[in-house]
Amino acid sequence: MNTKMNHRTGSLTLALAAALAPLAGPARAMEDDAIFQATRVEVDAGRSDSKSIAAWRADGWIGTDYNRFAWRTEGTRRDGRLEDAEVQALYSRYVAPFWDLQLGLRRELKPAARNYAVIGMRGLAPYAFDVDVAAFVRSDGRLFARTRAEYDMLFTNRLIARPFVGIDWAARSIPSDGIKAGATSSEWGLNVRYEITRAVAPYLEIGRQWQRGTDGGAGANSVRAGLRLVL
Amino acid sequence: MNPHNAGRRVAAGHALPRRRFLQGTAGMAAMLAWPLGANAVVKESHLALPLSSSRVDTKFELTLARTQVNFTGTPASAITLNGTVPGPLLRMHEGREVTIALTNRLDEVTAAHWHGLKVPNNMDGVPGVTFPGIKPGETFQYRFDLRQSGTYWYHSHAILQEPAGFYAPLIIDPQGREPFGYDREYVVMLSEWVDTPPEKVLANLKKVEGYYNDRRQTLPDLYAELKAARSPQEREAIWNERVAWARMRMDPTDATDGGSQWQFLVHGQRVEDNWTALFKPGERIRLRLINASAMNFFDVSIPGLDLTVVQADGQNVRPVKVRELRMGNGETYDVIVKPTERKAYTLFAATSGRIGFARGTLAPELGMEGEIPPMGPRPVRSLAEMAGAHGGAHGAAPAPQAAAAADPHAGHGAAPAAPAPAPADPHAMHGGMKGMEGMPMQDGMPGMAGMPMGGAKATDSLADGLKDRLAYADLEALTPMRLPAGPAKKIDMRLTGDMNRYIWSINDKKLSQATFFEARVGERLEIRLINETMMEHPMHMHGAFFVVDNGKGERAPLKHTVIVKPGETITVHTSFDEPGPWVFHCHLFYHAAAGMVQAIVVK
Numbered sequence: 001m002n003t004k005m006n007h008r009t010g011s012l013t014l015a016l017a018a019a020l021a022p023l024a025g026p027a028r029a030m031e032d033d034a035i036f037q038a039t040r041v042e043v044d045a046g047r048s049d050s051k052s053i054a055a056w057r058a059d060g061w062i063g064t065d066y067n068r069f070a071w072r073t074e075g076t077r078r079d080g081r082l083e084d085a086e087v088q089a090l091y092s093r094y095v096a097p098f099w100d101l102q103l104g105l106r107r108e109l110k111p112a113a114r115n116y117a118v119i120g121m122r123g124l125a126p127y128a129f130d131v132d133v134a135a136f137v138r139s140d141g142r143l144f145a146r147t148r149a150e151y152d153m154l155f156t157n158r159l160i161a162r163p164f165v166g167i168d169w170a171a172r173s174i175p176s177d178g179i180k181a182g183a184t185s186s187e188w189g190l191n192v193r194y195e196i197t198r199a200v201a202p203y204l205e206i207g208r209q210w211q212r213g214t215d216g217g218a219g220a221n222s223v224r225a226g227l228r229l230v231l
Numbered sequence: 232m233n234p235h236n237a238g239r240r241v242a243a244g245h246a247l248p249r250r251r252f253l254q255g256t257a258g259m260a261a262m263l264a265w266p267l268g269a270n271a272v273v274k275e276s277h278l279a280l281p282l283s284s285s286r287v288d289t290k291f292e293l294t295l296a297r298t299q300v301n302f303t304g305t306p307a308s309a310i311t312l313n314g315t316v317p318g319p320l321l322r323m324h325e326g327r328e329v330t331i332a333l334t335n336r337l338d339e340v341t342a343a344h345w346h347g348l349k350v351p352n353n354m355d356g357v358p359g360v361t362f363p364g365i366k367p368g369e370t371f372q373y374r375f376d377l378r379q380s381g382t383y384w385y386h387s388h389a390i391l392q393e394p395a396g397f398y399a400p401l402i403i404d405p406q407g408r409e410p411f412g413y414d415r416e417y418v419v420m421l422s423e424w425v426d427t428p429p430e431k432v433l434a435n436l437k438k439v440e441g442y443y444n445d446r447r448q449t450l451p452d453l454y455a456e457l458k459a460a461r462s463p464q465e466r467e468a469i470w471n472e473r474v475a476w477a478r479m480r481m482d483p484t485d486a487t488d489g490g491s492q493w494q495f496l497v498h499g500q501r502v503e504d505n506w507t508a509l510f511k512p513g514e515r516i517r518l519r520l521i522n523a524s525a526m527n528f529f530d531v532s533i534p535g536l537d538l539t540v541v542q543a544d545g546q547n548v549r550p551v552k553v554r555e556l557r558m559g560n561g562e563t564y565d566v567i568v569k570p571t572e573r574k575a576y577t578l579f580a581a582t583s584g585r586i587g588f589a590r591g592t593l594a595p596e597l598g599m600e601g602e603i604p605p606m607g608p609r610p611v612r613s614l615a616e617m618a619g620a621h622g623g624a625h626g627a628a629p630a631p632q633a634a635a636a637a638d639p640h641a642g643h644g645a646a647p648a649a650p651a652p653a654p655a656d657p658h659a660m661h662g663g664m665k666g667m668e669g670m671p672m673q674d675g676m677p678g679m680a681g682m683p684m685g686g687a688k689a690t691d692s693l694a695d696g697l698k699d700r701l702a703y704a705d706l707e708a709l710t711p712m713r714l715p716a717g718p719a720k721k722i723d724m725r726l727t728g729d730m731n732r733y734i735w736s737i738n739d740k741k742l743s744q745a746t747f748f749e750a751r752v753g754e755r756l757e758i759r760l761i762n763e764t765m766m767e768h769p770m771h772m773h774g775a776f777f778v779v780d781n782g783k784g785e786r787a788p789l790k791h792t793v794i795v796k797p798g799e800t801i802t803v804h805t806s807f808d809e810p811g812p813w814v815f816h817c818h819l820f821y822h823a824a825a826g827m828v829q830a831i832v833v834k
Contacts, residue, residue, distance in 0.1 A: 032826035033743040038438040065734050065741075065826075098480055098731055124731060127477045154449040198435070198442055230439060 044226020352811025381545025741826025
């Protein structure tokens, strides 16, 4: 306990957080700057346009109130083949009430192995919308972005419907990749979960995915059932 | 192990107080439940032990250890003092020197804090501030003179140990005569229990906002409210209120942090255990009420009996008769009741968030119980309450608070340009009330008020001088505190926080980032407690009592803990006799653990 300001740099905290990850949890006597963590995992399977589809989405953070290491991963298997998968590792910093600034790296594993630098904002917007916006700079200098919003609607204290919308953007057209400037893909739908406890919630999700191609766009509807865990 | 002894009370060397002794009987002794081994249930008997059976002493020995308990049907781990939850009553006498040896058999640092006692700073028991704490295996000798009398308690100041069971009552008998009479007395220690270890509770509160809140407003609730509205204006008001809360990203049902997993106890006894205190009809019973809960206020009443409040926080007050009183964490009230009928009365302590209640019985014999009144609906805050529009004890005019609350946030928003290494930056940004700027303050919206959250309305007297609910404005000290003359040093303590991230702070700084206030011994201090959050906070000061500015002028009451309502400002006056760092913190333990602690370093 000291009466002076703690002088910890962001990077030191990051290293500390990584090193102390296995010890995360208990706060001690008067220590109010303890390390906590949250992990959320959603795994589901279903059908999309008469093909089988399975997906995972997981994200979490570990750190103190103001400086955290945040991570996320998501991916989809369609018809038995891994269609897309990615991982992100971010430094997440509390910059305003309800908002974190996030900086880090994104590695796409599928459809192609690619690296991006990430800068984004994640938080709760007025009227309680969960908002996640990020800009990506690919290793070849190309600029992309992603915007996602979700909203929790309570039918009961356990039955919660969550409409969501997410759009991927590209700054410029890349004819060789078949990418046109503007929205390159989008996903929107409704996820309805039942929280047996805060930690375990099965869900049903219906959604529509849209992919823009050189010849216009292709959309697909999906229905999935899955399990959400908050650890 | 237990200092209680059935039988005659030893009253050494001073005039016998005017009370009849309860003669201990073999039957009573047989009903005491002693720990029977490592896995024993460690609670005391359902029968409340009258204090006439407790011994006044000057030397005490306490051992702190982990013990298995069973409050819910599932074995769980508790921290016990001499094997019990609550720990043993320490009974002392004003004017004497006491020695308390605390042996730490836990595997973590601990400390006992004597809540409300004026002791030398190095005996105050705040690890990391007043002393390093008591290490595992160590025995620490607390030694201090008693310069006051009344009902107090002691508990761990290693913050997350208290909810696990480290709390117990402490009573100091006065040197002189008390200004009220009674025939029998009991300690009523209210607390709570949850099987989840405190560290895990805090981790969960950090994980998901409102983790334990299972009574949020739902869409069907909104639909039902709109449907029940009697006019388009009412419908609009309901809708606007909902929208306003959503815009602020706050939850009006988030009044307290616990949920349905919590049990509420009277002296370690659950509702079904039925803690029972015996009386003979016509006797005056003194109940020493203590709120030792970690996170809940209690609204205490005994249907059928009026409570005559004679002491608040151990200090004599002019008696005031009330039907119900609200107790914040750490507060104590001594009340006299006079049951005249030969029947069972229910001592009912509903948590302020209405997530549960504690219950005891006052009866002429064991095995009786009274009717348990309904708890009432879950309270839902209204915007009007947030403006601190209710009466109560505060000097500053409430109306400007809404505007004042907006001011500190004017500096927020733009992330400072300072580079990452400066940790000070985020601390200016606890915007709990940020969304409230420009919010029109709406009064008395029909259908939305629900349970009034305001702790104590400015009370009107019902018949016979009986007040419905105790308010600080009703308290008058019998012996006013003489404060030093001269200009007062003004200290502002803004109660702040970010509920979304479960950060709680004072002046936007958690304890680990705070710069402590400074004062001199004997200097007059005027402290303004300004609540900028949407929750009530029981603010507790170590090392001295303070005078609460409640409009009673020279007869303003002395307290060591005061509840500050959302949007409210309470001004207190004090001065310290002893040097050292004296902490001042919210007595909601998880708020304190999340940073809501400050200190005044007195030189």
